[in-house]
Amino acid sequence: MSIKTLVIVCGFLAISRALENISVSETTHKDQNDNGNVQEVSNNLEHFESNKKFQDLLARMEHLEAREKSREKTYLKQLNSLRRQLVIQARRTASLEGKVRRLSNKSPDSLKQELKKTDSKDTSNDSNGRLRHAPIESREEVQTQRIRRAENENPVAFFATLSQHLTHVGAHQPITFDNVVTNIGNAYNSHFGSFIAPVSGTYVFSATLFSHYHTNYHAQFVKNGQAITTMYVSGSEAGYDTTSQTIVLQLQKGDDVCVQNYDTDRPVYGYNYSTFAGFLLQEDMSSSAIVGR
Incomplete structure (x- = not known):
């Protein structure tokens, strides 16, 4: 084999090895790129799932806050209603206590005099302009109602x-x-x-x-x-x-x-x-x- 032919063969071998190295390098670079893309997609999916969980958590917190506000309004309405009822009951109790004290301090004669005063008010004029007293039944009814109010109103x-x-x-x-x-x-x-x-x-x-x-x-x-x-x-x-x-x-x-x-x-x-x-x-x-x- 001549020197020229040997040089040509050596050149071909060098070129072939260079091409193989380039192919291996490209394959390795491609694999690295593919792995990087997979990792990037995985990171994006994890980020998306985290955002979704965070949004769901915010929605639940807003729902709970709205429910607590509704409960607070309901409690305030009930408290105001109970306060009004307590005021009414306190006034009624004070009034009843005062009536009981007045009745317990009066003698039977004073009660009769008070009924006579009531009877004098319960009069009217007849067709001739004369005074007409209320019937005896109405006086008894007034007395009965007063006694029952003092004894039974609870x-x-x-x-x-x-x-x-x-x-x-x-x-x-x-x-x-x-x-x-x-x-x-x-x-x-x-x-x-x-x-x-x-x-x-x-x-x-x-x-x-x-x-x-x-x-x-x-x-x-x-x-x-x-x-x-x-x-x-x-x-x-x-x-x-x-x-x-x-x-x-x-x-x-x-x-x-x-x-x-x-x-x-x-x-x-x-x-x-x-x-x-x-x-x-x-x-x-x-x-x-x-x-x-």
């Missing part, structure tokens, strides 16, 4: 909450507010969720109802089995909802009042969010004696 008030959730409540089923906080006069029955008037008079009732998450339902104030009003609790849009209603009723002794569910198979939110309260505003002294006397 405060009547109750306040109860729903401690546990009620599920699958049937149509026209009474809501049993089982957690009794106040029951002056023992007129409220927590087992049946009903109030039975111990005396005839004017009563005030109030109810606050809370909905389960994305749940709607109707409820009614019911007197002696007859619906008086209707309440609607809508939680379908806001998630949770609350409604309150206050009514004034003229009741006879023995009438019962309760809050009933109106729809079929509905849940009522408990945990003391739903409440039922009432009190005697003014007793009717023309009726018969108190139940149980």
Whole structure:
């Protein structure tokens, strides 16, 4: 073999080795790029998942904050209502104590003189212009009512909450507010969720109802089995909802009042969010004696 041919062969071998080195280098660089791309995609996925979890956490915190604000407003309304009721009861108690003290300090003769003064006021003119005294029955009725008012007028008030959730409540089923906080006069029955008037008079009732998450339902104030009003609790849009209603009723002794569910198979939110309260505003002294006397 000549020197020229040997040089050519050596050149070809060098070129071939250089090409192989270039190919190996490109393959290694490509593998490194592929590994870098995979790592970058993995990092992006982890970042996306972290952002999603963070957004979900923010949404839950906003929902909890809105729910707490709603609870705070409900509690403030209930506290204001209870404060007003306490003021009314305190005034009535002070008035009754004053009447009892005045009656206990008077002798029978002074009571008769006071009745005579009342009789002198209860007169009118007949067709001839002469004075006509009130009938004896009216004087006796006034005296009886005064005695009964002093002896029998007692405060009547109750306040109860729903401690546990009620599920699958049937149509026209009474809501049993089982957690009794106040029951002056023992007129409220927590087992049946009903109030039975111990005396005839004017009563005030109030109810606050809370909905389960994305749940709607109707409820009614019911007197002696007859619906008086209707309440609607809508939680379908806001998630949770609350409604309150206050009514004034003229009741006879023995009438019962309760809050009933109106729809079929509905849940009522408990945990003391739903409440039922009432009190005697003014007793009717023309009726018969108190139940149980």
